[in-house]
Amino acid sequence: MPVRPMPDAPDALNKPRIQVATPAVDPATGKDVLGVALVTLDRPEVLNALDTETMRQLVDALERLDGDDSVRSMVITGAGDRAFAAGADIREMSDATPVSLTIINSFARWERIRRVRKPIIAAVRGYALGGGCELAMACDMIVAADDATFGQPEIRIGVIPGAGGTQRLTRALGKARAMELILTGGNLPAREAMAHGLVTKIVAREETVPAALELAAQVASMPPLAVMAAKEAVNRAFELPLEAGLEFERRNFFLLFSSDDQKEGMRAFIDKRAPEWKGR
Numbered sequence: 693m694p695v696r697p698m699p700d701a702p703d704a705l706n707k708p709r710i711q712v713a714t715p716a717v718d719p720a721t722g723k724d725v726l727g728v729a730l731v732t733l734d735r736p737e738v739l740n741a742l743d744t745e746t747m748r749q750l751v752d753a754l755e756r757l758d759g760d761d762s763v764r765s766m767v768i769t770g771a772g773d774r775a776f777a778a779g780a781d782i783r784e785m786s787d788a789t790p791v792s793l794t795i796i797n798s799f800a801r802w803e804r805i806r807r808v809r810k811p812i813i814a815a816v817r818g819y820a821l822g823g824g825c826e827l828a829m830a831c832d833m834i835v836a837a838d839d840a841t842f843g844q845p846e847i848r849i850g851v852i853p854g855a856g857g858t859q860r861l862t863r864a865l866g867k868a869r870a871m872e873l874i875l876t877g878g879n880l881p882a883r884e885a886m887a888h889g890l891v892t893k894i895v896a897r898e899e900t901v902p903a904a905l906e907l908a909a910q911v912a913s914m915p916p917l918a919v920m921a922a923k924e925a926v927n928r929a930f931e932l933p934l935e936a937g938l939e940f941e942r943r944n945f946f947l948l949f950s951s952d953d954q955k956e957g958m959r960a961f962i963d964k965r966a967p968e969w970k971g972r
Contacts, residue, residue, distance in 0.1 A: 710746070712729060714730075715762075720899070720902040727763065728909055728912050730767050731753055731754065731768045733750070733768070734771045736771045736772025739772070754766065757810070758809055764919070765810055765919075766811070768813070768814050775824065776814065777823060799855060805830050809924070813907055814831040815900045815904035816840045816882075817836075817837040819841050823855055829860040829861065830856060835904040836885065840900075842880040853874065864888055865880075865890065915956075917971060917972070928940050953969050
């Protein structure tokens with residue numbers, strides 16, 4: 693059955709829905725993770741449901757971090773023990789009409805997430821259902837707890853996924869399995885998601901955020917311009933025919949030879965020393 697978030701507690705109505713730590717702090721060691729920001733969906737009382745205000749705050753936070761030179765990669769996780777995010781806020785959507793949805797245009801925010809240039813890693817514990825699954829899939833990598841559960845249960849409330857679920861899940865799982873999950877509202881365990889390439893790695897629940905931060909730190913240690921170019925090129929592989937994708941990749945490859953980081957990286961390799969990336 694779909695997870696049913698409880699109504700907001702009175703003292704939770706006015707608190708920020710998104711918490712941002714820059715630099716991130718590794719909960720396992722208490723140490724700063726330089727170059728990495730940790731973004732937390734902080735609505736555990738409703739299983740981090742993604743209502744309009746939460747999505748507004750999330751997208752605003754991601755875009756600010758995208759423009760912050762001290763941040764080179766980001767991790768998104770959910771507060772509490774039960775869910776990364778248990779989908780959209782059904783109470784908010786229940787009285788919507790085609791006109792009201794068009795006016796609100798909330799899906800435009802999902803496009804803004806897609807345009808964030810720096811890598812985003814989802815650290816998923818518990819449920820990632822509906823919009824929560826779509827948010828995880830909108831990230832560039834997913835580190836999942838061994839108890840993580842993915843799914844698109846929208847069919848059970850009379851609609852279909854609307855923020856990319858039918859497209860991204862099908863690309864990851866293939867038509868037959870994605871069709872089954874979307875038409876039945878079934879769940880996808882973390883290990884099956886891993887087997888299909890939807891998930892980057894699986895770890896124990898308590899290791900989820902530290903492992904995601906470690907992966908983000910590895911990415912943050914790489915040359916920033918090349919990282920952004922590589923992210924864009926990989927994403928284009930899902931959107932373009934092979935010939936157009938190869939052309940896009942080659943253009944980005946050539947452009948990086950105008951960067952200081954390319955000169956530094958190759959000099960450092962020849963000199964057998966660690967490079968010092970400047971992001972220019």
